[in-house]
Amino acid sequence: MRIGVLAKAAGVSVPTIRYYESIGLLAPPARQRGQRIYGGEALKALNLVRHCRELDFSIDEIRDILASVQRRLPCSDTKSFAEKHLGAIRMKIAELRALEATVAALVSGCETTCCGSAAPDCVILQPGCGSA
Amino acid sequence: MRIGVLAKAAGVSVPTIRYYESIGLLAPPARQRGQRIYGGEALKALNLVRHCRELDFSIDEIRDILASVQRRLPCSDTKSFAEKHLGAIRMKIAELRALEATVAALVSGCETTCCGSAAPDCVILQPGCGSA
DNA sequence: GCTACGCCCTCAAGCCACTTGAGGTTCAAG
DNA sequence: CTTGAACCTCAAGTGGCTTGAGGGCGTAGC
Structure with a gap:
């Protein structure tokens, strides 16, 4: 899916997704002719980030949370x-x-x-x- | 008095005073050889600003408050x-x-x-x- | 006179989590 | 083929300061 579809699916803005990518919260996705193309994994990851932001965790805290998720701590x-x-x-x-x-x-x-x-x-x- | 004395008297930092002046919350004082020289009025004004900040008024709100103080509303x-x-x-x-x-x-x-x-x-x- | 120290100056950048805007490319539909 | 939506990058703005660079001025001691 393209970034606009992902944004709607996760309930965040398109610039926010690019911002999360720029600070390393989301992995850079594949590209087709310069445009970002996402899979289902990206939606899951973004939903997790958005959930944590709704709980008002800071970006740095979310970084730590994502790390412990990835390591399956x-x-x-x-x-x-x-x-x-x-x-x-x-x-x-x-x-x-x-x-x-x-x-x-x-x-x-x-x-x-x-x-x-x-x-x-x-x-x-x-x-x-x-x-x- | 010089800016450091004013800062101590009002309980704020020196850069904060310069910042307040730069955004128009405090009037620019007289200068002696380039250095800011303040009178008692400035201390009163700064104390008022600090008091409002302690009450967590925003800078814009304080601007409005100062305006109504000056007009003696x-x-x-x-x-x-x-x-x-x-x-x-x-x-x-x-x-x-x-x-x-x-x-x-x-x-x-x-x-x-x-x-x-x-x-x-x-x-x-x-x-x-x-x-x- | 000279040096050391402290206070002062201006201007610029950093903090947080985005949002907004400019200026340009690609896509899908008619 | 044209139009309009969606995409791209890069830069700057938000609030209320703080921090740092790089320099000037004043005074006290030698």
Whole structure:
């Protein structure tokens, strides 16, 4: 199949496929008169990459995952990638929740104490008030 | 004061100050023999920018905030920026929580069903299983 | 005067994961 | 034979900085 067909089948854009090839995530396929021709293997590989991207693994993490897939390492390897990733996701959530609390407090502080003052004096913009 | 002193006072790096100036977030200061010389106003302005960045406002949002500060628009303006930002933070948290649930489910799925199979067959890597 | 050091300057490139655009070739249909 | 879609490569843009190269200026000690 040609690159456009592969792109539709895997649900990614055509430039994204070329990008993945350029950074070594996908093997360069055969060519016919300069155009890339893919087989079923390429679709499987691309689906795997897309799946990992949907789980928000970075390109470097995916590189490691692909390596352990190719070497048919045990599943415990895969699981430890996922667990590490899960930890990172949870840390990010914790950071965002702290930020949410800070901003929410500033907004309600503005409602109760600002009383329509001018922007430079708004509590939201006062440095050191609840920011990290 | 010179740029290094300002940087320490505001808690940002020297290149960051030059970067903010280059994108128009900070006014270009006076110069003495080619070197930037700042007054107290510059420190106030930089502190405001840093505060907004700590709240994770984007540069473009900060541009808008600075504009409403300079025009001394009412505080309701500031509050609506913050409220919009708060909505974005909450959306991001919701996305990450969905992702967390997906990855956590894959990890525990691996623990219960994979039984040490090879990486290519691990449930974590099966496309369409719980991904977005 | 001379050297060493620290601070300052500008300009360019690197990070991440793509997307967008320019300018040109090949393919399939009418 | 022409048209339009799909393909090609290469370069630059996104955000918010950081890092590095290569150089100028000021001052303190010898």
